[in-house]
Amino acid sequence: MTTIEAPRTPAAKPQRRRGINWEKWGWMYMRASGVVLVVLIFGHLFVNLVAGEGVKAIDFAFVAGKLADPFWVVWDTLLLWLALIHGANGMRTLVNDYATNPTVRRILLGAILASTVVLLTLGTLVIYTFDPCPAGQPADLLPSFCPVNQ
Amino acid sequence: MTLVTDAPAEVGAVQAYTATLIIRRFDPDVDAEPYWQDFDVEVYSTDRVLDALHKIKWEQDGSLTFRRSCAHGICGSDAMRINGKNRLACKTLIKDLDISKPIYVEAIKGLPLEKDLIVDMEPFFESYRSINPFLMATSKPEKGKERVQSVVARERFDDTTKCILCAACTSSCPVFWTDGQYFGPAAIVNAHRFIFDDRDEGAQVRLDILNDKEGVWRCRTTFNCSEACPRGIQVTQAIAEVKQAILRGKP
Numbered sequence: 001m002t003t004i005e006a007p008r009t010p011a012a013k014p015q016r017r018r019g020i021n022w023e024k025w026g027w028m029y030m031r032a033s034g035v036v037l038v039v040l041i042f043g044h045l046f047v048n049l050v051a052g053e054g055v056k057a058i059d060f061a062f063v064a065g066k067l068a069d070p071f072w073v074v075w076d077t078l079l080l081w082l083a084l085i086h087g088a089n090g091m092r093t094l095v096n097d098y099a100t101n102p103t104v105r106r107i108l109l110g111a112i113l114a115s116t117v118v119l120l121t122l123g124t125l126v127i128y129t130f131d132p133c134p135a136g137q138p139a140d141l142l143p144s145f146c147p148v149n150q
Numbered sequence: 151m152t153l154v155t156d157a158p159a160e161v162g163a164v165q166a167y168t169a170t171l172i173i174r175r176f177d178p179d180v181d182a183e184p185y186w187q188d189f190d191v192e193v194y195s196t197d198r199v200l201d202a203l204h205k206i207k208w209e210q211d212g213s214l215t216f217r218r219s220c221a222h223g224i225c226g227s228d229a230m231r232i233n234g235k236n237r238l239a240c241k242t243l244i245k246d247l248d249i250s251k252p253i254y255v256e257a258i259k260g261l262p263l264e265k266d267l268i269v270d271m272e273p274f275f276e277s278y279r280s281i282n283p284f285l286m287a288t289s290k291p292e293k294g295k296e297r298v299q300s301v302v303a304r305e306r307f308d309d310t311t312k313c314i315l316c317a318a319c320t321s322s323c324p325v326f327w328t329d330g331q332y333f334g335p336a337a338i339v340n341a342h343r344f345i346f347d348d349r350d351e352g353a354q355v356r357l358d359i360l361n362d363k364e365g366v367w368r369c370r371t372t373f374n375c376s377e378a379c380p381r382g383i384q385v386t387q388a389i390a391e392v393k394q395a396i397l398r399g400k401p
Contacts (some may be wrong), residue, residue, distance in 0.1 A: 023367035097328045
């Protein structure tokens with residue numbers, strides 16, 4: 001049996017793509033990470049540049065001291081991952097908007113993905129394998145808890 | 151207030167001045183590229199941009215091409231870019247513009263230019279049609295009765311019923327300029343009108359359509375659409391409400 005199409009049926013119904021709706025989750029990620037990043041970034045700036053002695057306090061010992069504290073390790077890890085993915089997703093959006101040539105678009109999106117992965121790996125490695133007391137360095141440059149300063 | 155019977159002479163007392171209109175012309179049969187042409191027109195302070203365009207067409211250059219129908223801000227035919235902003239020519243008073251400078255008039259952006267101020271509206275109506283802009287209801291109202299709706303329920307989508315489909319919002323959207331696949335603000339506004347109508351049963355279908363890659367998530371809340379709407383619809387807010395409805399899974 002053949003049926004007659006209902007009047008004014010659109011020629012092609014938009015196909016619902018199966019699987020995860022990346023646009024929706026991407027949009028939600030931008031909102032959620034944005035709110036968290038406001039706290040993380042301004043907290044980071046305040047502690048590094050304003051609190052205590054201010055910007056003068058920043059040296060190797062200051063950074064090493066922070067990275068030896070599990071609180072700042074978690075803080076910096078969150079900051080790194082949320083900000084990098086937030087930025088990369090923003091750049092992906094720009095490319096989707098303005099790169100009309102499919103080849104150029106694929107190259108740019110690939111470059112964004114690759115650089116994000118490299119930066120995330122390097123950053124995470126630095127945070128977790130950082131040695132605050134490298135051997136053979138002058139004691140006055142190292143944090144106070146290093147064996148040379150004990 | 152005192153009643154004044156205006157003599158014809160006093161009508162002439164309405165301020166008159168010469169305005170310069172610089173119009174972006176394009177005739178596909180002759181021109182390879184659009185070009186700007188200026189016209190000096192005698193206008194009154196009560197005139198609208200549409201009146202100036204009429205004067206040019208009727209008295210100076212009959213080849214000037216533009217759409218207009220009702221000329222009173224209801225039919226939505228004469229949306230154009232006036233001094234860089236999407237406006238209805240029939241609702242923009244010349245005295246509200248800066249007359250010391252020329253008035254730039256061009257076709258709306260993002261849709262294929264056909265001639266002078268006329269664009270091909272088909273892509274715009276295409277995305278309008280694809281959101282099912284009609285009441286979808288399986289239930290039958292009581293015999294001889296209409297579908298009853300409370301005042302509060304009607305209020306919920308009142309703002310988006312005002313749309314006249316002039317395309318001022320969609321053609322002001324920077325995402326639509328670069329991505330012609332995007333549904334555009336007008337289609338989402340008209341989806342909003344039915345999604346939040348409690349007599350309609352097709353909300354889920356429309357939310358599904360707008361949850362697409364080219365749906366509401368393309369919106370960057372630039373607010374160009376709200377600024378452009380000649381009917382004062384809070385377009386960006388309507389889009390945000392549709393986004394929330396998609397996240398909730400129901401209107």
